[in-house]
Amino acid sequence: MSTELGRVEDLPKDYYDGLVAKNTLPLWPSLRAVLPYGRPARRTQPVLWRYADVRPDLMRAGELTPIEKAERRVVVLCNPGLGLEAMQATPTIYIGLQLILPGETAPNHRHTPTAVRFVVEGNGGFTIVNGEKLPMEKGDLILTPPGLWHEHGHEGQGPVVWLDALDLPVIYGIEASYCIEGGSQAVDKPAGHGNGRFRQGGVIPYDTLGEQRTDYPLLRFPWKEVKQTLTALAGVTPKDQLVHVAYVNPETGRECLRTLGFSAVMLRPGQEIRLKRRSASCVLHGVEGGGTAGIDGVTHAFGEADTMAVPTHAEVTLANGSGTQPAFLFMVDDAPLHRKLGIYEVFE
Numbered sequence: 001m002s003t004e005l006g007r008v009e010d011l012p013k014d015y016y017d018g019l020v021a022k023n024t025l026p027l028w029p030s031l032r033a034v035l036p037y038g039r040p041a042r043r044t045q046p047v048l049w050r051y052a053d054v055r056p057d058l059m060r061a062g063e064l065t066p067i068e069k070a071e072r073r074v075v076v077l078c079n080p081g082l083g084l085e086a087m088q089a090t091p092t093i094y095i096g097l098q099l100i101l102p103g104e105t106a107p108n109h110r111h112t113p114t115a116v117r118f119v120v121e122g123n124g125g126f127t128i129v130n131g132e133k134l135p136m137e138k139g140d141l142i143l144t145p146p147g148l149w150h151e152h153g154h155e156g157q158g159p160v161v162w163l164d165a166l167d168l169p170v171i172y173g174i175e176a177s178y179c180i181e182g183g184s185q186a187v188d189k190p191a192g193h194g195n196g197r198f199r200q201g202g203v204i205p206y207d208t209l210g211e212q213r214t215d216y217p218l219l220r221f222p223w224k225e226v227k228q229t230l231t232a233l234a235g236v237t238p239k240d241q242l243v244h245v246a247y248v249n250p251e252t253g254r255e256c257l258r259t260l261g262f263s264a265v266m267l268r269p270g271q272e273i274r275l276k277r278r279s280a281s282c283v284l285h286g287v288e289g290g291g292t293a294g295i296d297g298v299t300h301a302f303g304e305a306d307t308m309a310v311p312t313h314a315e316v317t318l319a320n321g322s323g324t325q326p327a328f329l330f331m332v333d334d335a336p337l338h339r340k341l342g343i344y345e346v347f348e
Helices: 012-020 028-034 050-062 166-171 195-196 225-235 335-341
Strands: 047-049 076-077 093-099 106-112 115-121 125-129 133-137 141-144 151-154 160-164 179-181 245-246 261-267 272-274 282-288 290-296 298-302 307-310 314-319 327-334
Touching: 047 050, 050 076, 050 093, 093 151, 125 141, 133 195, 225 245, 225 261, 261 314, 290 307
Parallel strands: none
Antiparallel strands: 047 307, 076 093, 093 160, 106 151, 106 179, 115 141, 115 160, 125 133, 125 151, 245 261, 261 327, 272 314, 282 307, 282 327, 290 298, 290 314
């Protein structure tokens, strides 16, 4: 069958104008644009945002805009291929760097988009989610699922910065994005509530076996424990394989949120490895160490706290720049959404 489809120019002008006047269009001139052969058409670009470049602007935002005028003081990482005004790192993932200063409070609210916080720097920050006060230490992942009340505060010294990751492009795109503001929460759960109940993978409180599962039993994933898990896994993983762990719901073993997935990667000293090509898009964030990431033929040298956008179906190679120290990366992807839509694919 020919792939040479009819063009708008081939149609009589009165016919085409008549369709437009009725708020209709012919499909065939645009069919290959929306349904290409082989691989999807992509506007997302492989992009590197260097933390050293963005951080001064974030700190200046703290001088220019009080928290009362910002609500959330964020510099958004925008993919130029998707248009800066779209505020998208990939078609489904929003990424921002949020700053909170000592004594400040980001007010309590809840919203329809899914959100997480991954701590980049600082001490003394916290997030309260559904009455549980969650400390924020470097590398920690904090969940703020859709519909749950959450607020942020800072009881320490110096700036605290974290990476925000949301499915905002999806929820906004289906015209379902909104938030509700509320009064400050009462902390009604003991310190370490979630982490105390789900301290170790594969071990859960006995009385939960007969209970109805909760959607979000664990809201904080401390980096020091994730790093220990990665290091232990590296000891039993063949040298030519990737050391990669997923953040999951400890009661179900499935992704901890419905649309976005979260994982962490350890690159052993001197390791270079090609990732399997996947249908999912993702964002990579350097936690410790550095190296290079080749993404669809574009090579980026990344370091600690740098962030990279990876388009769907991308060819990706990661390399540790150190021959003596491991490198660690945090990953956000839209694989859970792809799985639910029945379109998730992995290619060897």
